[in-house]
Amino acid sequence: MNLKQKLALRSTLVCAITLLLVFGSILYLYRNLTINAFYSKLENRALLSAIIFLEKDELNKKKYQEYERRYLNTLDKETLQIYDANGNVAFVPELSSYPVDELILNQIRRRGKHNFRAEGLQYAGIYYEDNQGDFVIISSGVDITGQDRLYNLSVILGGLFLVGILINYIFNVVLAQKTFKPFSSILRQVNTISTENLNSRLPQVNKPGDELSELTQTLNTFLERLEAGVNHQKHFLKNVSHELKTPLAAILGEAELSLDKERSPQEYQQVLQKIVKSTSDLNSVIEGLLLISGLRNNTSPSTYRLFRLDELLWEVLEKIHYKYPKAEVETIMEVEESELLQLRSHPDLVATAITNIIDNALKFSEDQKVTLKIALTEQRQLTLLVQDHGPGIPVQEQDRVFDLFYRGSNTQYLKPGHGVGLSLTKHIAEFCNFDIAISSVPHEGTEVKLIFPAA
Numbered sequence: 001m002n003l004k005q006k007l008a009l010r011s012t013l014v015c016a017i018t019l020l021l022v023f024g025s026i027l028y029l030y031r032n033l034t035i036n037a038f039y040s041k042l043e044n045r046a047l048l049s050a051i052i053f054l055e056k057d058e059l060n061k062k063k064y065q066e067y068e069r070r071y072l073n074t075l076d077k078e079t080l081q082i083y084d085a086n087g088n089v090a091f092v093p094e095l096s097s098y099p100v101d102e103l104i105l106n107q108i109r110r111r112g113k114h115n116f117r118a119e120g121l122q123y124a125g126i127y128y129e130d131n132q133g134d135f136v137i138i139s140s141g142v143d144i145t146g147q148d149r150l151y152n153l154s155v156i157l158g159g160l161f162l163v164g165i166l167i168n169y170i171f172n173v174v175l176a177q178k179t180f181k182p183f184s185s186i187l188r189q190v191n192t193i194s195t196e197n198l199n200s201r202l203p204q205v206n207k208p209g210d211e212l213s214e215l216t217q218t219l220n221t222f223l224e225r226l227e228a229g230v231n232h233q234k235h236f237l238k239n240v241s242h243e244l245k246t247p248l249a250a251i252l253g254e255a256e257l258s259l260d261k262e263r264s265p266q267e268y269q270q271v272l273q274k275i276v277k278s279t280s281d282l283n284s285v286i287e288g289l290l291l292i293s294g295l296r297n298n299t300s301p302s303t304y305r306l307f308r309l310d311e312l313l314w315e316v317l318e319k320i321h322y323k324y325p326k327a328e329v330e331t332i333m334e335v336e337e338s339e340l341l342q343l344r345s346h347p348d349l350v351a352t353a354i355t356n357i358i359d360n361a362l363k364f365s366e367d368q369k370v371t372l373k374i375a376l377t378e379q380r381q382l383t384l385l386v387q388d389h390g391p392g393i394p395v396q397e398q399d400r401v402f403d404l405f406y407r408g409s410n411t412q413y414l415k416p417g418h419g420v421g422l423s424l425t426k427h428i429a430e431f432c433n434f435d436i437a438i439s440s441v442p443h444e445g446t447e448v449k450l451i452f453p454a455a
Contacts, residue, residue: 003180004173004176004177004180005173005176007172007176007179007180008169008172008173008175008176009169009172011168011172011175011176012165012168012169012172015164015165015168016161016165016168019160019161019164019165020161023157023160023161026153026157027150027153027154027157030150030153031150034143034146034147034149034150035122035143035146037146038122038141038143038146039115039122039124041075041141041143042075042115042122042123042124042139042140042141043113043115043124043126043139045075045078045080045124045139045141046080046124046125046126046137046138046139047126047128047137049080049082049137049139050082050126050128050130050135050137053082053091053092054091054128054130054132054135075139075141075142075143076141076142076143076144077141077142078139078140078141079095079098079139079140079141080092080137080138080139081094081095081098081100081137081138082135082136082137082138083100083105083135083136083137083138084133084134084135085133085134085135087102087105090135098138100123100125100138104116104125105125105136108125108126108127108136108138109127109134109136111127112126112127113125113126113127121140121141121142122140122141122143123138123139123140124138124139124140125137125138125139182212183212183215186202186212186215186216186219189202189203190202190219193223195230198223198226198227198230199227200223201220201223202216202219202220202223203216204216204217204220247278247279247282247285248278248282250274250278251275251278251279251282254271254274254275254278255271255275257271258271285420288420288421288424291352291424291427302346302347302348302349303346303347303348304344304345304346305344305347306342306343306344307342307343307345307347308338308341308342308343309341309342309343309374309382309384309452310333310341310374312347312350312351312354313331313354313372313374313384315351316351316354316355316358317329317331317358319355320355320358320359320362323359324362327362327369327370328369328370329358329362329369329370329371329372330369330370330371330372331372331373331374332371332372332373332374332375333373333374334373334374334375334376335374335375335376335382340376340380340382341374341382343382343452345432345433345434345452346431346432349428349431349432350428350432350434352424352425352428353424353425353428353429353432353436353450354384354386354450356421356422356424356425357386357422357425357448357450358370358372358386359421360388360421360422361386361387361388361390361446361448362388364388364390364391364446365388365389365390365445369388369389370386370387370388371385371386371387371388372384372385372386372387373385373387377451380454381451381452381453381454382451382452382454383449383450383451383452384449384450384452385447385448385449385450386447386448386449386450387445387446387447387448388445388446389444389445390445390446391442391443392440392441392442392443392444392445392446393438393440393442393446394442395442398438398440401422401438402422402423402425402426403423404420404423429450433453434450434451434452434453435450435451436448436449436450436451437449437451
């Protein structure tokens with residue numbers, strides 16, 4: 001069952017429930033009106049009987065004819081009983097099956113009149129005071145006409161209900177088809193879009209607040225994201241293949257040269273060292289790409305805990321010292337309070353980000369002198385400042401330094417690298433919820449600032 005059929009059936013169900021409530025209320029109200037009208041007739045019959053039997057000798061002929069003309073309507077299966085003050089039947093024959101006891105007679109005397117049902121019949125009783133005594137007159141009958149009208153009304157309302165449901169269902173089917181026609185058109189257009197024509201877009205419906213317009217806009221936004229993602233993947237695969245080919249070619253070339261002829265142990269050792277370095281570079285690139293992929297998918301295995309930034313920085317500097325033993329790193333601590341130095345984040349990832357930034361600073365500094373500073377911003381946020389005196393970054397390239405595999409035009413041929421470190425650092429910053437900012441002046445140096453949220 002498709003959505004159009006579901007909509008038509010549910011709308012018809014709502015209509016059916018509404019009609020049932022309306023027609024049921026009409027039938028209920030008409031039944032009550034019919035019952036009350038027949039009670040009024042029975043009261044009139046009881047009053048007329050009192051006039052006939054008790055007041056006829058006291059009324060003039062003209063007045064009596066007026067009462068007869070006004071009240072004398074024969075009822076179906078009519079019965080009548082007149083009780084005196086002692087509860088005995090007077091003026092009319094007593095009916096043995098008449099369901100009237102002393103309790104009901106007393107109620108009629110107290111209230112003046114009383115209507116009740118017994119054995120499926122309606123009864124109306126009135127209390128009548130006369131010069132001959134006080135009497136209770138009870139009249140009953142069967143409202144054949146009212147029952148017939150009630151039955152006919154039930155049949156009419158039942159027929160109207162069925163016809164109304166059928167008409168409503170037909171209208172709902174037509175309306176659903178007309179309503180979903182634009183959506184069917186959109187689905188056909190979406191089905192024509194593939195990876196070969198991701199630049200295609202759906203025709204925009206310029207109707208503010210219209211659901212169709214919002215759907216079209218949402219799908220176009222989704223297509224834009226999908227196109228950007230596919231293009232990014234294509235670019236990513238292209239760059240990955242290029243970056244992986246370089247160390248693989250180096251490894252393969254060194255191995256082939258070493259096997260070309262017999263060499264000395266020293267030469268074999270030099271070849272193996274080159275292979276180890278190329279393999280290490282290849283492994284570094286692969287690990288960086290895997291970590292970026294994990295951060296994008298929120299699947300990083302790193303732990304989240306409380307730690308101190310200064311202690312983490314000393315660990316990073318200790319490891320970097322083995323790579324740059326002659327490097328001169330100046331560390332400035334403007335924050336000494338232990339509570340202010342605490343961070344709640346992923347220490348392994350933060351350490352990786354700091355290592356990448358310091359490594360870049362040392363790599364591109366001619367004198368290998370780098371300044372590190374831990375300070376507080378005006379908003380009392382903990383920051384780490386890394387400053388070098390290298391060649392800097394060209395102004396037109398500063399917005400691209402975090403792109404994967406991007407390397408500056410003024411350094412890509414001077415220093416080895418793959419353009420993974422800063423991109424990985426940016427992803428770590430987004431994952432760990434801290435800010436990173438770079439300011440650089442060509443030929444003077446670069447300054448990188450990490451701004452951490454409060455623990």
